[in-house]
Amino acid sequence: MPVDINCDMGESFGLYKMGDDEGMMPYITQANVACGFHGSDPNHMRRTVELAQAHGVKVGAHFSLPDLPGFGRREMKIDREEMANIIIYQIGALKGFLDAAGVPLSHLKPHGALYGMAARLEPIAHAVADAAEVYEVPVLGMTGTLHEQIYADRGVGFQAEFFADLDYDDKGGLMITREHDTVDPAFAAARAVEAVRDCTIASINGKSLQVRAETICVHSDTPNSVAIAKAVRKAVGELEAA
Numbered sequence: 001m002p003v004d005i006n007c008d009m010g011e012s013f014g015l016y017k018m019g020d021d022e023g024m025m026p027y028i029t030q031a032n033v034a035c036g037f038h039g040s041d042p043n044h045m046r047r048t049v050e051l052a053q054a055h056g057v058k059v060g061a062h063f064s065l066p067d068l069p070g071f072g073r074r075e076m077k078i079d080r081e082e083m084a085n086i087i088i089y090q091i092g093a094l095k096g097f098l099d100a101a102g103v104p105l106s107h108l109k110p111h112g113a114l115y116g117m118a119a120r121l122e123p124i125a126h127a128v129a130d131a132a133e134v135y136e137v138p139v140l141g142m143t144g145t146l147h148e149q150i151y152a153d154r155g156v157g158f159q160a161e162f163f164a165d166l167d168y169d170d171k172g173g174l175m176i177t178r179e180h181d182t183v184d185p186a187f188a189a190a191r192a193v194e195a196v197r198d199c200t201i202a203s204i205n206g207k208s209l210q211v212r213a214e215t216i217c218v219h220s221d222t223p224n225s226v227a228i229a230k231a232v233r234k235a236v237g238e239l240e241a242a
Contacts, residue, residue: 002240003196004215005233006030006140006161008062008111010048011039011220019220021048025055027229030215032109032140035090038064038072046097053103060107060140063090063131065114072112073176083127088134095135107159108132109140116176119145129154143212144172162195162213164188164232165222167204172211175204180222185231192216192232193239 010033011018018039025031031052034040040048052059064072066086078086091108098105110118110128117124118141125146132139138157141147151158165183167175195201195213203209216236218229 003213003236004029004058004159005229005236006032006060006109006215006217007220007225007229008032008034008109008217009220010034010044010062012044013039013041013068020226021051021220023226024218024220024229025051025057027226027233028057028218030058030060030106030140032060032062032107032111033094034062034111035064035094036068037066037086037090038068038070038111042093042097045094046100049094049097049101049103053101058106059094059098059103060109060137061091061094061105061135062109062111063087063114064111067113072114075113075117078124080123080127080130083124084130087127087131091131091135105135105137107138107140107157108135109161112176115141116174119147119173122146122150125150126154129156132156140215140217142172142174144210160212160214161217162192162201162211162215163217163219164192165218165225165228168201168209168211170203170205170207172203172209180219182223183228185224185227188218188228189231189235193235196236196239 005028009021140161143160
């Protein structure tokens, strides 16, 4: 594979199911496992780690603002020190299950509103970098934002992420909604190929945007996520074969 394919998963909580983790695993290379603050719980964290291990998928920590009722998609005012502590706490919880399974921590990825905040707010981006320095693993983020700028300045590893199942606004920002709509798998696959091959995509209004795609995200809670992931994996694989 010329790039990784990642998925936010392990987000079920108690008896409430979120996404099709089992169906997604054969088509991804990176599992971003929720750490309990926006979704997941100890049982689901452990099951997701073991599922990823069985499929040879790398595991990263998908940490969030402390907003379980809002699924981490609402912004909060938190200073750098507290935010770093919140992130380190969540990674530590997942790290326990990784250690139990003998699986290394591969990477980090902020979730939802925290992802967007770290892209534009220096204290929050630094808080993410503070945690990354503790665990010495790279962070997934958007090119052309503070994700890339601050992580590079700090010497933290950075992997540029492209979202196959989300729209981009005219300024290159993600259009994040509380719930994801169904996405045409062929359209998502074509956009992923364009992002990898040409480093450009069209915004929701048709404006050409510069992007980088070292890892491609397909969300597990998009209604037809498995079909999207399968199509993206096939298209990106064919791109390398060509």
